[in-house]
Amino acid sequence: MAGQLSTERFSNRVEDYVRYRPQYPAAVLDVLREETDWQPTWTIADIGAGTGISAEMFLKHGNEVIAVEPNAPMREAADRLLAGYPKFRSVAGTAEATTLADSSVDAVTAAQAFHWFDPPRAGAECRRILRPGGWGVLLWNTRRVDATPFAREYESLQNKFDIDPQRARHERVDPARLDQFFGAGNWRKRAVDNEQRLTLAGLQGRAKSSSYLPADGDPKQPAMLAELEALFNQHQREGVVVIEYDTEVYVGRMR
Numbered sequence: 290m291a292g293q294l295s296t297e298r299f300s301n302r303v304e305d306y307v308r309y310r311p312q313y314p315a316a317v318l319d320v321l322r323e324e325t326d327w328q329p330t331w332t333i334a335d336i337g338a339g340t341g342i343s344a345e346m347f348l349k350h351g352n353e354v355i356a357v358e359p360n361a362p363m364r365e366a367a368d369r370l371l372a373g374y375p376k377f378r379s380v381a382g383t384a385e386a387t388t389l390a391d392s393s394v395d396a397v398t399a400a401q402a403f404h405w406f407d408p409p410r411a412g413a414e415c416r417r418i419l420r421p422g423g424w425g426v427l428l429w430n431t432r433r434v435d436a437t438p439f440a441r442e443y444e445s446l447q448n449k450f451d452i453d454p455q456r457a458r459h460e461r462v463d464p465a466r467l468d469q470f471f472g473a474g475n476w477r478k479r480a481v482d483n484e485q486r487l488t489l490a491g492l493q494g495r496a497k498s499s500s501y502l503p504a505d506g507d508p509k510q511p512a513m514l515a516e517l518e519a520l521f522n523q524h525q526r527e528g529v530v531v532i533e534y535d536t537e538v539y540v541g542r543m544r
């Protein structure tokens with residue numbers, strides 16, 4: 290895994306990503322309406338769109354969404370998932386080179402993706418494609434690693450089986466990187482509650498969707514799945530465990 294391009298990291302995990310990654314709560318749109326007067330008539334460039342989880346939230350709001358995604362298997366999964374939305378299309382591009390036209394979108398979003406970007410170059414590219422006064426939005430579902438005994442043990446298990454501890458992590462995104470993207474001090478942070486309720490299959494699939502944990506075919510994966518099953522059996526209530534998140538929303542006008 291070490292040295293693998295960020296644009297290729299999830300190619301062998303697409304199906305688990307589609308099925309088991311957390312959604313974004315409706316309260317995100319409430320935040321965006323409060324902070325930006327977010328309109329359903331806006332065109333959104335969703336950068337690093339992956340399998341389309343965040344894009345679908347905006348499509349349901351009525352927005353036209355252009356998903357910018359460099360990873361072909363992830364982009365193709367989004368095309369399948371969102372085929373029923375006439376206002377959706379995807380393009381092969383990156384945060385630093387979206388392929389979109391100048392002044393063509395009202396907002397740019399990046400969900401669970403900004404920590405892979407080159408902030409100054411991505412910021413310049415977003416300013417190019419945004420109409421004057423356009424907004425930038427960064428989203429993360431940040432797992433609460435110390436919220437419950439289950440959360441603490443799940444975090445310990447993840448650390449034990451981590452195959453890429455030097456990877457870029459969104460927890461390491463600091464104000465300096467945000468300033469490089471938005472402009473110095475030109476952003477605000479909000480947070481809303483979120484959770485996943487997972488069966489055993491869901492918990493194992495959620496782990497397998499993570500690029501830093503053993504993938505199918507890795508000799509370490511059976512041990513990880515066995516420990517996840519034991520953890521699930523210890524903490525499940527009525528056949529599910531709960532992963533709690535803070536959904537973090539960073540928003541700023543891209544001047």
